[in-house]
Amino acid sequence: MVGILKQVMNQFHVYNHYLKEREKYLGDNSVPKEVLSILSESAPDMDTDSSSLQYLVVDFETTGIDAKGNSILSMGWVEVSNLTINVHTARQLFIETPDKVKAETAIINHIVPEMLQNGVSLDSAMWQLFEAAKNKVLIAHGAMIESEFVNEYLHEKYGINGLPVMWLDTLAMEKAMAVAVNKEADIDVRLSETRERYGLPEYNGHEALIELSQLLNFSWHNPTDCITKGTLA
Secondary structure (H helix, E strand, C coil): CHHHHHHHHHHCCHHHHHHHHHHHHHCCCCCCHHHHCCCCCCCCCCCCCHHHCEEEEEEEEECCCCCCCCCEEEEEEEEEECCEEEEEEEEEEEECCHHHCCHHHHHHHCCCHHHHCCCECHHHHHHHHHHHHCCCEEEECCHHHHHHHHHHHHHHHHCCCCCCCCEEEHHHHHHHHHHHHHCCCCCCCCHHHHHHHCCCCCCCCCCHHHHHHHHHHHHCCCCCCCEEECCCC
16 A cells, blocks of 8 residues: 555656656657757666765856846856765856846846956857756756756757756755744745855855855755865865
């Protein structure tokens, strides 16, 4: 009976929805091969130990949160495997969109047009990201922003909607933990405030690599949880 109940519950698990969407895309001949290559070669089983998975911690700096009316200014990412932060894989790319910098966002992320003049194209940045993301779970704080900008790019470029890529949102995790442990539904889960709650050092600036430094410290705030190889930023 327990086994049957588990099977029924698994059918409604969000991960099974991801697997079904993934299989649908892999079987769709209209999806370009270069887009399909973004998906993992094989999806992990639901019982897979999370410590054995590979992750890519990602941060975008943008001109606003709405992907349809805004632009990506910079991207940053770093790989995590076997609970080890591989700092030599850290990347930060500025996107060549100097005409789209907004004064209100420049105050926050300190990115000005001059920093973007020698940036890479959005196509180049996205494909470098996709190459780094192969066979990895993506992690971001407020992943709905990064995922929406990726989805908007794929929609504009290929007419594809909602490519099934695995995202782990540390903002949603922190919110859920606050509700479960402290019964606090109204809690500030912005990255800087979350770091303050955990007694982690304050960072100035909002460039992608600086945000990654904050996110990595928060995601593995217990030093025994994760090993770091090298120095980030």
